[in-house]
Amino acid sequence: MSTSMATGSAQFDASATPPCLRVAGDWTLAHYAALQRVVAALRTPLPSGATADLSGLGALDTAGASLLVGLLGSERLASADPTLPPAQRALLQTVGAAMVGYKEPAVARRSHTVTELLARIGRTMEHVYHQQVRLLGFVGLTLETLARTVFKPRRWRVTSLIAHVEQTGLDAVPIVALLTFMVGAVVAFLGSTVLADFGATIYTVDLVAYSFLREFGVLLTAILLAGRTASAFTAQIGSMKANEEIDAIRALGLDPMELLVLPRVLAMLVSLPLLTFLAMMAGLIGGGLVCAMVLDIPPIMFVNLVKSDIGLQHFLVGMAKAPVFAFLIAVIGCLEGFKVTGSAESVGEHTTSAVVQSIFVVILLDAIAALFYMEMGW
Numbered sequence: 001m002s003t004s005m006a007t008g009s010a011q012f013d014a015s016a017t018p019p020c021l022r023v024a025g026d027w028t029l030a031h032y033a034a035l036q037r038v039v040a041a042l043r044t045p046l047p048s049g050a051t052a053d054l055s056g057l058g059a060l061d062t063a064g065a066s067l068l069v070g071l072l073g074s075e076r077l078a079s080a081d082p083t084l085p086p087a088q089r090a091l092l093q094t095v096g097a098a099m100v101g102y103k104e105p106a107v108a109r110r111s112h113t114v115t116e117l118l119a120r121i122g123r124t125m126e127h128v129y130h131q132q133v134r135l136l137g138f139v140g141l142t143l144e145t146l147a148r149t150v151f152k153p154r155r156w157r158v159t160s161l162i163a164h165v166e167q168t169g170l171d172a173v174p175i176v177a178l179l180t181f182m183v184g185a186v187v188a189f190l191g192s193t194v195l196a197d198f199g200a201t202i203y204t205v206d207l208v209a210y211s212f213l214r215e216f217g218v219l220l221t222a223i224l225l226a227g228r229t230a231s232a233f234t235a236q237i238g239s240m241k242a243n244e245e246i247d248a249i250r251a252l253g254l255d256p257m258e259l260l261v262l263p264r265v266l267a268m269l270v271s272l273p274l275l276t277f278l279a280m281m282a283g284l285i286g287g288g289l290v291c292a293m294v295l296d297i298p299p300i301m302f303v304n305l306v307k308s309d310i311g312l313q314h315f316l317v318g319m320a321k322a323p324v325f326a327f328l329i330a331v332i333g334c335l336e337g338f339k340v341t342g343s344a345e346s347v348g349e350h351t352t353s354a355v356v357q358s359i360f361v362v363i364l365l366d367a368i369a370a371l372f373y374m375e376m377g378w
Contacts, residue, residue, distance in 0.1 A: 008035050008064070010042055010071070012050075021072070024056030027064025035064060036125050060088045065095040131357075138335045142265060145257040151251060160263035168229045168264075169271030173278065175228075178320075179281040180220055184208060184286030187216070192295055201295050205305040208287030213314040214373075217280035219366050222325040226358035230333035233264050234354040237337025238347040246338075263332040272326035273319060280318065313378055321369055329358045329363070 006023035018274055021042070027035055052072050060068075068090065149155045191207040240246050246256050284306070291297040297305075336354035340346045 008038065008058075010038050012042060015032055019050040020053050021050060022053040022056060023068065024058070026059040027057065027068060028059050028061045029063040032063050032067075035067050037213045039067050042071060054084050056086075057084070057088065060091060062091070062095060065091050066099065068092065069096045069099050091290040104269055109288045135332065135335060138338075139331055141257060142261055142334075144333055145255065145262060146265075149258055149262065155258065157259065157263045160259075164263050164267030165270050167232070168225065168267050169274060172225065172228060172271070172275060176221055176224055176275050176279050177282045179224065180212070180282040181286040183216060183220060184212060184283030185290045187211060187283075188287035188290035189294065192290070202297070202305070203298065204291060204295060205287070205302055206309050208291075209284060209306045209310045210314060211279050212283035212287070213310060213318050215318070215366070215370070217283055218318045218325065219275045219362070221272060221275045221279045222322070222329065222362045222366075223359055225268070225275070225326075225357050226329050226362055229268065230329050230336075230358040231351045233330065233333030233353045234340075235347060237334055238340035238350055241338060241340040242342045242344070242347060253378065261331075262333045264334060265327060268326040268330035269323055272329075273322040276319060276322040280315070317373055321366065324365065325362050328361050332358045332361065 008020060008023075008027045008031055010023050012021045014021065060327045188204055190206050191204040192201050195201050195203055195207075209302075237246075246260075249256050249259060288297075288299055288302040291302055292299060336350040336357070340350050
């Protein structure tokens with residue numbers, strides 16, 4: 001039984017006493033495919049007393065050594081020709097020791113598409129569940145820290161609070177006012193176009209006022225700040241986490257919740273209601289401008305119709321949602337910042353997650369509040 005190739009060969013001599021397997025030539029990665037065929041041809045079990053003659057072995061590397069170890073086994077290699085060069089003997093022994101506990105990896109079964117889909121849905125639901133549990137825990141920790149410091153004025157971070165009010169509130173005034181002004185104009189234009197078919201264009205005023213005081217004012221503002229401010233909070237705290245600055249804060253005996261989270265949460269609680277009021281006024285101005293230009297409804301008449309047809313409760317309903325949205329947006333942004341693991345990629349992932357979560361929570365709570373108010377008749 002013999003198999004050979006130009007570079008590496010293995011020949012089993014059954015007539016010798018004892019039977020001997022003679023290995024010759026170069027056993028290297030360059031000839032790995034051909035050597036695999038050589039080993040496959042000799043894969044039948046050798047007699048128990050058979051020996052290995054490696055005196056004709058040429059070049060040897062890790063790939064060739066792994067084939068020889070699999071063919072001969074560690075015991076025959078240990079009793080191989082002592083004239084084998086030390087480097088080759090050491091390589092064979094090292095590869096043999098590494099392959100003692102090696103097992104061929106099991107071939108993964110090909111799962112069904114429906115099974116994979118259900119597994120992915122299950123993993124996603126489990127991730128969402130753990131995410132909401134962490135969010136509830138962080139909300140409780142924030143409220144506990146607030147209750148601990150509210151009656152201790154010396155621990156208030158007034159400078160940080162004012163700086164964040166400027167960042168989250170004052171700097172957002174132009175974009176909030178411009179966006180809600182344009183949305184108000186669009187709502188008034190669409191409303192006048194539809195209501196003109198029924199001869200009820202005068203109710204465009206009620207449509208604009210009702211929608212902005214109850215829904216659009218607070219909802220558009222919250223979505224804007226969810227994308228603008230929640231991402232900023234996550235990036236700021238995440239960068240500090242990546243640079244181990246939060247660990248340094250703890251080492252100094254300071255509380256990161258008190259130092260980093262509370263000023264941001266309180267700043268959002270101040271800024272979002274004020275921006276919501278600004279958004280309501282900007283939306284009404286945009287709607288009033290369209291009414292004046294398209295429907296010939298002068299501003300004085302527009303204001304009088306709003307006063308007579310729209311009750312104060314609609315304004316209060318819209319404003320009541322602003323602090324809730326502000327608290328959740330700030331808490332989600334800060335929590336995602338604390339989840340950063342230390343790389344720039346992690347900062348980007350959690351910044352995106354903060355924006356998505358904030359917008360989702362805002363829209364979900366707004367829908368629940370709308371149903372609740374409708375059932376209560378408010």
